[in-house]
Amino acid sequence: MSQIKFPKAVLWDMDGTLINSEPYWLLSESNLASDYGKSWTQEHGHELIGKSLYDSSAILKERLNIQDLSVQEVIDRLTNEVISKLQGALPWRPGALEALMMLRQAGVKTALVTMSMRRMALAVVDQIPFEAFDVVVAGDDVNLGKPHPEPYLKAAQLLGLEASDCVAIEDSVTGLRSAEAAGCIPVGVPNLMELPETGRRVILPSLVGLDLKWLESLA
Template sequence: MTAPLPAAVLWDMDGTIVDTEPYWMSVQGEMVKAHGGVWTAEAAKTLIGQGMDHSARLLQEFGVDLPQEEIIQAATDGVIDHIRSEVPWRPGAVELLRELRDRGVRTALVTMSIGRMAREVADSIPFEAFDLVVSGDEVEHSKPHPEPYLAAARALGVDAADCVAIEDSVAGVTSAVAAGAATVGVQHMLNLDDTGATAIWTTLAGRTVDDLADVLAEHRAARGADPRTRTDAPTPIVEETP
């Protein structure tokens, strides 16, 4: 028997749909260097999945002598310039988005990048991929707080517990799990073991809507009839590339 489809699939963006983390790291490094500081790969990795305010504060600590909002806008400009030169799609992401649309599953983009960055990426997809975009400048609390995913589910008129979230960062997985969504962690630049993800995949390449339905079914089985009444996270299912 085929598992029921998710009420919606909620997508992270940077590192999940587009491999923009190297772009962010490059831009951040250039900004720190321009202000006489030294950026490190270790510091850059701590920003993966975090809100832009958090990133701006850390860049200030590394010597960038600019107001936070100016840092956010300048960093976003730099990454958008890179995207306009080349959109670095993550394997399987656009194909899975296309299948979701073809099968009538609602989708939302839930990103801590600001709105114009989110629109740049969404507009680069060769079809209307999302019913909704929730960006970092639209929420009070950034990931790892559950607000972004709860806001997306509420705007779509669905329960987060009936949704699947797709994430690549510890902060993002933590946010989605706290919101109650079944969560797929796609291993990329960070180790997602022990994050509470329902399933951990090595890639989206070859994955289907039915695979997402299976993740939701596993999530429901692990948490019981009402997933909001349990606080223990299920053990993630670590799967190899199909």
């Protein structure tokens, strides 16, 4: 049983929120661009943060004029490279692992809600030294990715909860919009991009020191 009345669950984005994998994605995108004689800047990479891999890979395919790979093949190439970088040691965001452990010990339900492919999400989950999530919703588990609300609505449904009973933690505007549209309480933790504080959105400078009392105050 949970030690707190609210939230009934915390829903976590993965890339850039729990783990600092965004540099790996940018490197993979840059390598792809280089193979096609193009350049891919940090600014280009930032435009894709939070988007579904299907949308991101379609943008890459168009901008790099890739004719010999399908969108799915672009996804597979990027995902394979990033998984290879993550194997062995996860680059945790400050305070993220501690926050996850705190929630599990307190009996609060958790979900991983990522636009990465399920095989990558599970590659990360399998490296965590405790059972960190009740459910995982990945990019290939939904028809519409972030900023559409479907990913967060699906996570809440799988947990048997209303989205309004959940807090969603994100590092991108795209992800926050998805959480907001679903009806979750959105918490932004900036990483590579500034996050404006609007509406019910709460911005935290870091996950370090995140505690149950503060989460309960969001009700």
